[in-house]
């Protein structure tokens with residue numbers, strides 16, 4: 186550890202300059218708390234800095250995938266698209282950082298490698314890739330749920346002589362696939378978004394699919410003047426509805442009350458014909474994830490889920506011309522939504538192109554990556570480039586990639602060996618004065634993550650103000666409160682269908698990762714109510730001194 190005299194000392198340090206971190210930094214400044222933010226990249230943006238692959242676009246509507254805390258930002262920013270692409274979202278965060286004058290408090294190009302709690306001083310000491318240290322009473326990890334890319338453990342992976350890419354670490358400069366034979370491994374949200382634009386450029390595109398997923402059409406379009414006017418007039422009211430889960434931003438922001446009429450109703454109250462009409466409207470006009478919100482019980486009732494699943498399976502058969510390809514693209518064996526629903530543009534249509542071929546890895550598994558391509562059990566496919574769209578070590582990866590050592594030398598990696606535990610997804614027993622924005626045990630990426638982050642930032646701001654008002658310098662979640670929260674999270678997950686698919690929600694995509702439903706599945710509204718109750722009871726479940 187660096188000599189005490191060399192260490193920069195502030196009251197709070199924030200790690201990560203994405204949506205959560207930038208807002209947190211602003212909140213700390215509002216509270217008069219001296220703070221620094223450490224960011225590994227050379228700019229703000231968080232996940233939108235790194236995930237700049239062709240086609241990368243948000244699946245929450247832009248107006249609601251934006252900060253609600255600043256009337257100035259709202260007034261001065263205008264989204265161009267219904268669903269903004271990665272570049273526009275990054276420009277938005279750059280605008281926010283400049284408008285709120287945040288950059289002077291950010292240290293870029295420094296990756297936090299270690300964070301150690303000093304019990305005597307009740308402060309965190311962070312060491313970064315620059316070799317510098319920074320000490321802070323409070324450490325807030327805004328490191329994001331989808332940060333650390335996951336590479337598949339395929340023999341020969343590093344021997345490929347062509348170029349390789351990972352969707353979550355895309356180069357800054359444009360990648361040109363013109364005239365190239367390209368292989369894409371992975372058909373989750375990232376793969377299904379990047380496959381259509383890559384297919385337009387590449388000479389040949391081979392899509393290596395292990396598990397067929399459900400993909401819906403985003404139905405993206407430029408924002409209309411009428412929508413801009415509606416938003417300017419009703420932003421406050423729409424956000425209140427969003428926080429109450431009346432609207433989600435997953436395609437329904439500008440839909441009428443009539444469109445939403447049956448959302449709180451049971452699917453079984455409708456005839457098959459009525460349901461079909463509702464689904465068709467959502468497929469053609471609503472787009473995005475509106476299908477999932479057609480009825481209230483899609484993620485809790487197996488029969489309803491199967492009805493929605495069958496509707497999408499039918500759409501795949503309708504769109505894809507080649508019969509075998511259409512069958513290979515049929516998702517089966519897990520409920521729709523239990524793996525994150527993919528929202529894209531013309532994913533299934535892309536398989537009608539003569540230069541695109543689906544390689545079904547259930548029939549011909551990958552044996553190895555060779556210097557010139559991919560060897561399956563059936564053949565060798567010659568390639569010039571391989572794109573790994575193989576996902577993330579989600580929700581915990583960014584935290585466990587930092588050597589976090591809490592009170593009495595307790596290591597987070599050890600602590601979470603059998604599964605991540607936290608109190609409210611906000612803080613961890615044994616790690617005093619440490620906070621996580623969107624940590625495991627919070628709704629995070631299962632809901633509109635910008636909204637979820639704002640709720641965390643507000644909670645943390647309230648907690649720090651409370652500590653200061655009471656003259657406390659140290660807090661910690663009690664073990665009992667953490668255990669109760671874990672029990673509650675598990676009970677909530679049991680009531681849903683999320684446990685029924687091998688997805689990143691459970692850590693199932695990372696070999697050896699304990700299988701635990703990571704995000705809180707009980708819903709944003711009950712979650713927020715629980716946090717509010719904790720705050721208004723002078724922070725029940727926290728010890729303070």
Ligand code: NAP
Nearest residue numbers: 242243244337371372373374375376395396525574575576
């Ligand atoms: P993902 O959903 O985890 O998908 C990874 C894909 O790689 C899966 O198809 C997986 O197949 C495949 N794969 C992994 N290892 C493999 C192997 N060894 N061999 C063959 N295939 C392999 O990751 P993602 O697509 O990056 O998306 C992650 C999350 O990021 C999303 O769920 C979403 O929350 C977020 N995201 C959002 C957007 C958006 O807003 N529109 C865009 C991109 C990402 P299996 O299913 O068989 O494991």
